[in-house]
Amino acid sequence: MSIKTYHAVTPEEAVKVIKSGDHVHLSSVASVPQCLVHAMCARGDAGELHDVHIHHLHTEGPAPYTDTKYEGVFQHDAFFVGSNVRPAVQSGFADYIPIFLSETQRLYRDGYIKCNVAMIQVCPPDEHGFVSLGTSVDATLAAVETADYVIAVVNKNVPRAFGQAMISMSLIDIFVEDDTPLVKSHFSIPNEIETAIGMHCAELIEDGACLQMGIGSIPNAVLAQLGNHKNLGIHTEMFADGVLPLVEQGVINGANKGVDKGKMVSTFLMGSQEVYDFIHNNPQVLMMDVGYTNDPFIISQNPKTTAINSALQVDLTGQVCADSLGTKFFSGVGGQIDFVYGASRSKGGKAIIAMPSVTNKGVSKIAPTLAAGAGVVTTRNHIHWFVTEYGAVNLYGKTLQERAKLVISVAHPDHRESLEKAAFERFGSHFRFVTKY
Structure with missing residues (x-):
């Protein structure tokens, strides 16, 4: 059986589905779809968006949407605050939602927060038409299940992980390709x-x-x-x-x-x-x-x-x-x-x-x-x-x-x-x- 195919568009084309006032979820930790983040911010720079709410758990790498120049454009309302966004939260230009990690998925599934656009990364599809969320399932699966639009970056560096990480391509509305390596973390030797x-x-x-x-x-x-x-x-x-x-x-x-x-x-x-x-x-x-x-x-x-x-x-x-x-x-x-x-x-x-x-x-x-x-x-x-x-x-x-x-x-x-x-x-x-x- 041949591997299922998809039609990929550019990040710039993909993020056109984001509207002012939307709630956008980002896959977390090592798997933030940075090409989509930068394309979204470019729309903010062009004055095309306002009052877009950004949600995620802990993320690694740049978080340009928390820059003070985006006040009124992007509102950061995270479920967890990492070091990359902490200064913005401390200064009041960003915020977070206190919630038990186990209940973050309920915010989407029970309708407390509307997910308009989920921006995720996945591995290339297999012959059965399935992709894997790899290193970021967390609340991302709930976002995928409830979003109006799911934009997936197909990245060969995303591991093909099993469990509930495996999802059907049919859940994805827009595909983008980018092979940027996942963010890696190395921890110091214990003192x-x-x-x-x-x-x-x-x-x-x-x-x-x-x-x-x-x-x-x-x-x-x-x-x-x-x-x-x-x-x-x-x-x-x-x-x-x-x-x-x-x-x-x-x-x-x-x-x-x-x-x-x-x-x-x-x-x-x-x-x-x-x-x-x-x-x-x-x-x-x-x-x-x-x-x-x-x-x-x-x-x-x-x-x-x-x-x-x-x-x-x-x-x-x-x-x-x-x-x-x-x-x-x-x-x-x-x-x-x-x-x-x-x-x-x-x-x-x-x-x-x-x-x-x-x-x-x-x-x-x-x-x-x-x-x-x-x-x-x-x-x-x-x-x-x-x-x-x-x-x-x-x-x-x-x-x-x-x-x-x-x-x-x-x-x-x-x-x-x-x-x-x-x-x-x-x-x-x-x-x-x-x-x-």
């Missing part, structure tokens, strides 16, 4: 502090556990400690290079998973070319809709689900800021609470919040109370395990005063006295009689 955090987290991970963790030095530090584990699984919103050696060693095989046994499940990816090559034509990997990967009920069906997430600041009662700290670091709620909630309900599961005890400037990230304007992502009601380079403590089922003692016990030694003084002032003289750390 001494991150390695210590990784070791403490790894000690909590049991054989047969199903892992969720993000990207960066701490997840890599955790993964580097798991070489002697057995029968680990992956059900996560994303993974990066750190899992590949464990797959090659047979440590990650999904044998103990309760759902999608033997499969690695993710909703988007960001990493090196090795990661993109790994998922290409690999039936071991399922790229799924974010409503599936981040559904707390589905997460909980895998035994020993262990979710490891980061934070910007934690207070003495266990409130976790992972969204914004004052006017800085706007990012979004993301999937942290989806997995905290799911892991805590998994049989033998563990929900872990991990972070260095201090900032790069030596300021304690453990605070008496969260900074003014800080966004609470994981509440004191949800937190279980808390890990720094000084150890791991379980706050679940503990009183406020017991929590304060435990949190202070893993603070940087230089800050413990001041934190204990703050706790004494907050809880009163009885605090001194709570079991010492």
